[in-house]
Amino acid sequence: MRRYYVMGLFSNFDEAFAAISDIRDHKIPGVTVDDVTLKSPIEHPEIEEILGDRGSPVPKFALFGAIFGAIFGFFFLAAGQAAFLVQPSGGKPVIPLPSNIVLSYEMLILFGVLSTLVGFFISARLMTKRHPLYSEKVSLDQIGIMLELDEKNVNPIKDLFKEHKVLEIREEVAR
Amino acid sequence: MQTKDINENIAWAQINADVLRSMESPRMGYWIAVAACLAMVACAVVAEIYQYQIGMGVGNLNWPHMWDIYIATFVFWIGMSHSGTLLSAILHIIHADWRKPIYRFAEAMTTFSLMTAGLFPIIHLGRVWNMYWVLPYVSDRGIWPNYRSPLVWDAFAITTYLTSSALFLFIGMIPDLAICRDNARGWRQKLYTVLSMGWQGDDRQWRNFRKIYLLMACFLIPLAVSVHSIVSADFAMSIMPGWHITSFPPYFVAGALYSGCAAIITLFIILRYFFRFDEYMTIPILEKTCKLTFAIAMVWSYLTLIEFASVWYGHDLVAKESLMERFVGPYSPFFWLMLFCGIICPFALAIEKMRRHLPTMFVVSLLLNLGMWLERWMIVTPTLATSHYPFAWDVMWPGMVQWAIVFGSFGWFGLLFLIFVKVFPSVSMYEVKEMVFHRRHAHRPDLAAKFHRRSSDQQPGDTASGQPRPEGA
Numbered sequence: 001m002r003r004y005y006v007m008g009l010f011s012n013f014d015e016a017f018a019a020i021s022d023i024r025d026h027k028i029p030g031v032t033v034d035d036v037t038l039k040s041p042i043e044h045p046e047i048e049e050i051l052g053d054r055g056s057p058v059p060k061f062a063l064f065g066a067i068f069g070a071i072f073g074f075f076f077l078a079a080g081q082a083a084f085l086v087q088p089s090g091g092k093p094v095i096p097l098p099s100n101i102v103l104s105y106e107m108l109i110l111f112g113v114l115s116t117l118v119g120f121f122i123s124a125r126l127m128t129k130r131h132p133l134y135s136e137k138v139s140l141d142q143i144g145i146m147l148e149l150d151e152k153n154v155n156p157i158k159d160l161f162k163e164h165k166v167l168e169i170r171e172e173v174a175r
Numbered sequence: 176m177q178t179k180d181i182n183e184n185i186a187w188a189q190i191n192a193d194v195l196r197s198m199e200s201p202r203m204g205y206w207i208a209v210a211a212c213l214a215m216v217a218c219a220v221v222a223e224i225y226q227y228q229i230g231m232g233v234g235n236l237n238w239p240h241m242w243d244i245y246i247a248t249f250v251f252w253i254g255m256s257h258s259g260t261l262l263s264a265i266l267h268i269i270h271a272d273w274r275k276p277i278y279r280f281a282e283a284m285t286t287f288s289l290m291t292a293g294l295f296p297i298i299h300l301g302r303v304w305n306m307y308w309v310l311p312y313v314s315d316r317g318i319w320p321n322y323r324s325p326l327v328w329d330a331f332a333i334t335t336y337l338t339s340s341a342l343f344l345f346i347g348m349i350p351d352l353a354i355c356r357d358n359a360r361g362w363r364q365k366l367y368t369v370l371s372m373g374w375q376g377d378d379r380q381w382r383n384f385r386k387i388y389l390l391m392a393c394f395l396i397p398l399a400v401s402v403h404s405i406v407s408a409d410f411a412m413s414i415m416p417g418w419h420i421t422s423f424p425p426y427f428v429a430g431a432l433y434s435g436c437a438a439i440i441t442l443f444i445i446l447r448y449f450f451r452f453d454e455y456m457t458i459p460i461l462e463k464t465c466k467l468t469f470a471i472a473m474v475w476s477y478l479t480l481i482e483f484a485s486v487w488y489g490h491d492l493v494a495k496e497s498l499m500e501r502f503v504g505p506y507s508p509f510f511w512l513m514l515f516c517g518i519i520c521p522f523a524l525a526i527e528k529m530r531r532h533l534p535t536m537f538v539v540s541l542l543l544n545l546g547m548w549l550e551r552w553m554i555v556t557p558t559l560a561t562s563h564y565p566f567a568w569d570v571m572w573p574g575m576v577q578w579a580i581v582f583g584s585f586g587w588f589g590l591l592f593l594i595f596v597k598v599f600p601s602v603s604m605y606e607v608k609e610m611v612f613h614r615r616h617a618h619r620p621d622l623a624a625k626f627h628r629r630s631s632d633q634q635p636g637d638t639a640s641g642q643p644r645p646e647g648a
Contacts, residue, residue, distance in 0.1 A: 013612075038378040041187065041350075042609045043385055051378060058386040062394075080311065080319040087321065099323045102405065103331050109398045110335040116390050117342055124383040126349075126372040136357040138376050139350075141187035141608075146377075 003174035004154050007039070007133045007146040008161035016143045019164040020050050023147075028156045031149060039134075039144035058119045065115020066108050073107025074100055133170050142167065148174055180273045180459045181607065183614045190455075190607050194351075194600045195358055197450035205449045205593065212590040219583020222576045223298060231301045235574035240559050244573045245299040246409075247551040248581045251434065252292035252588070253333070253406050254427070254547065258435025259285030259340060260399040262464075263347070264392035272613065273463050275606035276455040280446060280596065281439050282344040287591040289337040291584050296329065298580060325408040332405040336398055343391045349374050350384070350605040366598075403427045410554065416497040417558040422485060426478040433475045433517075434547035436468035440540035442592070444533050446601055455602050458531050465524040465536065472521035472543070479517070479550075493563055500561045501553060505570045510553050516546025 010016035016038075024033040033051055038044070048054070078095045081087075085094065121127060131146075138144050147157060158169055226233055236243055259282035266274040297306045309330040313319050320327045353374035356367035374380060407427035410418035420426075443464065447456040486498045501510045520542045523529045530536065560570050573581075595601070 039376050040378070040381065041376060042605050042612060043381045044378075045385065047378065048382075054379070054382060056383050056386045058383050059390060062390045076311070077322050080313065081322060083313075084317060084319045087319075089323075096323060099328075102328055102401075103322060105401060106328075106331045106335045106398075109394050109401075110338060113339045113342060113391060113394050116387055116394070117346070120346070120383050120387040121372075124380040126374065126380070128373050130373055130375055134375050139354045139357045140191055 002151050004149050004151060005131075005133050005146060005172045005174050006149055006154055006157055007135070007144050007170045008158075008164075008166040009135060009137055009142045009144050009168040009170075010161075010164065011142050011167055012165060013040075013044075013143050015164040016145055017047065017050060019145060019160060019166075020047070022160055022164075023157075024050055028153060028160060031147065031153050031157060035147045035149065037146040039138045039146060041139055041141060041143070057123050058116060061119025061123075062112050062116040065118075066112035068115070069111025070104050070108040072111065073104040076107075077103055132172050135168075135170070137168075178459060180457060180463075181276065181610055181614070182454060183611055185454060185611060187608050187611070190604050190611075191354060191358070193452070193454065194602050194604050195355065197452065197601065198355075198597060198599075201449050201597070202451075205597075208445075208449075208589065209593050212586040212593060215583050215586025216590055217583075218579045219586065222579035222583070226298075226576050226580075227303065233574060234576035234580070235571055236299075236577065237571070239562060239567050239569055240556065240571045242299070242555050242559060243571070244552055244556070244577050244581055245295050247555040248548070248584060249292050249295035249299070250406055250427075250551045250554070251548045252288045252295070252584065253403060254431035254434045254551075255438050255544075256285045256288035256292065256336070256340070256435065257399050257403065257428070257431035258288075258439050259283070259344070260395050261432050261435060262439060263343070264395045264399075267388070267392050268396070272610050273460050275610045276452075276457075276602050277439065277443060277460060277464070278606075279344075279347070279603045280442055280592075280601045281435075282340065282347065283592060283595045283599075283601070284435070284438060284442065285340045286337065286344050287588050287595070289333060289340065290591065291588045293333055293337065294584065294587070296326075325405060325412050328405045329409060332402045336402045339391070339395055339398055343395055345370075346384075346387055346391060347603065348599060350376065351600045351603060354604055355600065363598075399431075400428055403431045415558050415562060416491065416494040417486070417501075417554070419494070420482055420485060422478060422482055426475075426482060429471060429475040429478050430547060430550060433468070433471045434544055436464065436471055437540045437543035437547065440464055440468065440536055441544070444537045444540070446596065447533075450596070450601070452602060455607060461533075461536065462527075462530045465530045468543070469521050469524040472517070472524070476518045476521075479514075497558055497561050501557045504557065504561070506553065506557050506560070509549050510557075513546050513549035513553050516542045517550060520546065 008016075008019070010019070020033065020036055020038070022028075023031055023036060026032070036051060038047060038051065077100050081095050081100075089096075133144075133146060135142070135144060145161070149157060154171065161169055222234075231237070234243075236245070259278070262274050262281040263278040266278070296309075297303050300306055309320055309327055311320060311322075311327075311331075349371055352367050352371035353376065356364060356371045359367055404424035404427065407423040411420060411423040413419060440461070443456050443461055446452055483498060486494050489495075501507065520539055523535065523539045529539070556571075561568050
């Protein structure tokens with residue numbers, strides 16, 4: 001059976017959210033809220049109530065980057081200081097904790113930020129080709145609900161969209 | 176009288192159109208400002224070439240005045256960079272949504288201020304070709320930089336802050352760059368296609384975007400505090416009279432936030448005029464920025480007085496002498512002007528009628544920043560003029576070369592900023608849309624109960640009002 005991408009564009013966000021609610025309530029057998037991709041011009045944290053908590057690994061990247069940065073930073077400095085014993089330290093330790101903590105802290109933040117950025121690029125699937133159903137209206141003022149469906153569910157989902165005052169429906173055969 | 180932060184009935188298409196138009200056709204004043212900045216940069220380049228050829232003495236930079244206004248201006252620009260962090264990161268974390276139309280240019284200010292500040296330690300070195308000595312790199316003789324030195328800390332802190340703030344600015348712009356990509360033609364479309372990184376606005380991207388923006392804000396706030404604390408350590412870790420003061424880190428951080436906020440007011444008024452942003456850079460938002468600046472000004476004033484008191488009661492005779500020299504010595508007119516601009520002028524921000532008058536606020540914001548620049552000069556130079564040894568006492572005034580380079584740094588910052596606002600959206604389109612969306616829905620308790628509240632939140636009353644409406648139309 002062929003699979004299809006179907007996207008409905010709505011100008012009324014409440015109607016779009018109501019359509020997702022209907023999908024979550026299994027109004028169309030065989031279609032679940034996990035099949036839904038919401039495309040929106042703005043962020044909608046509240047939609048997670050309906051879509052379910054899909055999670056994000058970005059905080060883990062931040063945590064590991066920060067820990068790595070602090071440890072690497074300290075040992076990098078310590079290695080430099082231990083290899084440079086001729087530097088006069090005025091009776092103070094060769095590897096002084098107070099000043100190294102300042103620089104390790106900076107490294108903690110630098111690597112935390114860089115790692116978070118990498119995590120974001122991976123998790124958000126940036127730098128990939130735009131979906132063929134992408135509409136420029138999504139970056140303007142419309143909200144899109146996109147689903148990947150079996151052929152038999154295409155017409156029921158279109159009917160559901162029409163119930164919720166969809167402006168435009170686009171479809172494409174999934175490859 | 177305008178009382179709302181933003182017109183809630185503005186169409187989303189209008190928001191896109193207004194911001195995109197600002198990147199196409201600014202007022203004539205914009206081009207005059209670009210020309211003025213170019214002329215200022217040219218002055219600085221000529222002065223630097225002259226100084227490079229002849230030596231540091233041509234700027235009257237000589238013993239004991241080895242730092243003088245180069246380092247004072249370096250500290251000033253580092254301080255200016257705190258504006259973006261304050262407005263964007265802190266206000267983002269506390270959900271102050273009035274920041275949304277104005278945070279983008281504040282973040283840009285952060286990045287460009289750091290790029291300007293970074294020039295001064297290099298210029299001040301004299302031997303600019305040796306600037307890489309502060310980098311954590313081992314030479315062929317096995318020599319590492321001295322990690323105990325606050326000057327090396329500066330290099331680490333500023334590099335980290337510049338990298339992080341530039342990434343913070345870039346990440347926050349990605350959804351807007353996608354809007355630009357969808358509307359641009361020619362070279363702009365190619366540029367925005369690359370920079371928007373395939374953004375499509377799907378829920379996965381927004382979910383991760385929300386996380387990274389919050390996390391980067393959390394990283395940036397302590398970073399900003401640490402950066403200016405480290406800059407204060409350049410002074411406080413020495414034993415020079417007038418510098419060896421415990422309260423310097425919070426004093427520097429407060430001064431940084433103060434000058435950053437004052438600069439936001441200046442640029443707010445300039446951008447509002449150049450790009451006809453009256454709908455987004457509204458008087459109520461300016462008022463809130465002014466109130467915030469006033470609060471920070473009072474903190475700074477308190478810390479300034481505390482600094483005097485701690486020196487006075489510290490019974491360090493040399494430090495006391497150095498403090499008295501500031502009040503009555505050769506630099507005293509500038510010192511009193513600093514106190515006037517920094518402590519007296521901000522009271523204009525407390526008067527509603529003045530806060531709502533743009534020309535007055537423009538002049539006041541410039542005076543505040545003049546005060547902040549003078550503060551840095553009055554930290555650096557009087558101490559060098561009257562240090563521990565009377566035989567080394569020497570009053571020295573900056574020469575034309577120093578003034579030209581400092582003057583040019585303002586042109587350099589202005590030029591970077593003006594190019595930025597012409598190439599990139601200076602108002603965050605998607606955040607203004609969010610602001611409008613949430614403010615509209617704040618008046619719709621029925622819909623808020625249905626869609627926009629978590630089940631664990633307190634539910635609003637069930638009084639229904641109005642019918643659903645399209646967002647953009």
